[in-house]
Amino acid sequence: MxxxxxxxxxxxxxxxxxxxxxxxxxxxxxxxxxxxxxxxxxxxxxxxxxxxxxxxxxxxxxxxxxxxxxxxxxxxxxxxxxxxxxxxxEPPDLADDAGEPDERLARLHAVIAGLAELDRALILLYLEERPHSEIAAILGISETNVATKLGRLKQRLRGQLAATATET
Known part of the structure; x- marks a missing residue:
C-alpha cells in the first residue's frame, strides 16, 4: 500500500x-x-x-x-x-465549564506531574479506565507488574494528596 x-x-x-x-x-x-x-x-x-x-x-x-x-x-x-x-x-488547563479550576483536580495533576515518566503513563492509563491487559500491552510490562505498580502508585498518590491538602 x-x-x-x-x-x-x-x-x-x-x-x-x-x-x-x-x-x-x-x-x-x-x-x-x-x-x-x-x-x-x-x-x-x-x-x-x-x-x-x-x-x-x-x-x-x-x-x-x-x-x-x-x-x-x-x-x-x-x-x-x-x-x-x-x-x-503549572498543571494543564483544568477549567470547568464556568472557567474555575477544580482545586482537587489541580492538586492531583500537580502530584502526577512530579512522577517519573513511566509512572505518569501508568496513572494516565489507569485514570482512562484502561484494563490491566491493555495497560500491560501499551507499556510492555506484565499484567501482574501493572497491578503491583498501580497499587504502590495509588498508595503513594494518596499520601502525597493528603499532604498537599493539609498544606492549603
Missing part, C-alpha cells in the same frame, strides 16, 4: 482518537506551546509508524504506546535541554 492509500484511513483513526494525543501531550509537556509541539510530534510519529500498525490489534492501544513513547522522550529531552529535573511548572 502506498502512503496515499493509507492517508484517509490514518486521518479517520486519528480524528476518532485525537483525545489520546491531547491527554499525553498535557501530561508530558509544560506550557501551551510545548503541548502543541508535542501533540504535533506525536501525530508525525504516528503517521511514520502507521505502515507497521497491525489492524488485528486495537488502534487505541497502539496509539497510546506510540504517543507515550514520544511523550516520554520529549519530557526527557526537555529536562536535559533545560538542565533541570523538576516537574512541570
Amino acid at each position: 502506498t502512503s496515499d492509500d493509507l492517508r484517509p484511513r490514518f486521518l479517520a483513526l486519528l480524528r476518532e482518537h485525537h483525545k489520546i494525543v491531547l491527554k499525553v501531550a498535557s501530561v508530558y509537556a509544560r506550557g501551551r506551546q510545548d503541548r502543541s509541539d508535542l501533540a504535533q510530534e506525536i501525530a508525525i510519529q504516528l503517521w511514520r509508524s502507521f505502515p507497521r500498525y497491525d489492524p488485528e490489534r486495537r488502534f487505541s492501544t497502539w496509539m497510546y504506546r506510540v504517543a507515550l513513547n514520544v511523550g516520554i522522550s520529549f519530557a526527557r529531552r526537555e529536562r536535559v535541554r533545560d538542565g533541570r529535573i523538576e516537574p512541570r511548572a
Whole structure:
C-alpha cells in the first residue's frame, strides 16, 4: 500500500482518537506551546509508524504506546535541554465549564506531574479506565507488574494528596 492509500484511513483513526494525543501531550509537556509541539510530534510519529500498525490489534492501544513513547522522550529531552529535573511548572488547563479550576483536580495533576515518566503513563492509563491487559500491552510490562505498580502508585498518590491538602 502506498502512503496515499493509507492517508484517509490514518486521518479517520486519528480524528476518532485525537483525545489520546491531547491527554499525553498535557501530561508530558509544560506550557501551551510545548503541548502543541508535542501533540504535533506525536501525530508525525504516528503517521511514520502507521505502515507497521497491525489492524488485528486495537488502534487505541497502539496509539497510546506510540504517543507515550514520544511523550516520554520529549519530557526527557526537555529536562536535559533545560538542565533541570523538576516537574512541570503549572498543571494543564483544568477549567470547568464556568472557567474555575477544580482545586482537587489541580492538586492531583500537580502530584502526577512530579512522577517519573513511566509512572505518569501508568496513572494516565489507569485514570482512562484502561484494563490491566491493555495497560500491560501499551507499556510492555506484565499484567501482574501493572497491578503491583498501580497499587504502590495509588498508595503513594494518596499520601502525597493528603499532604498537599493539609498544606492549603
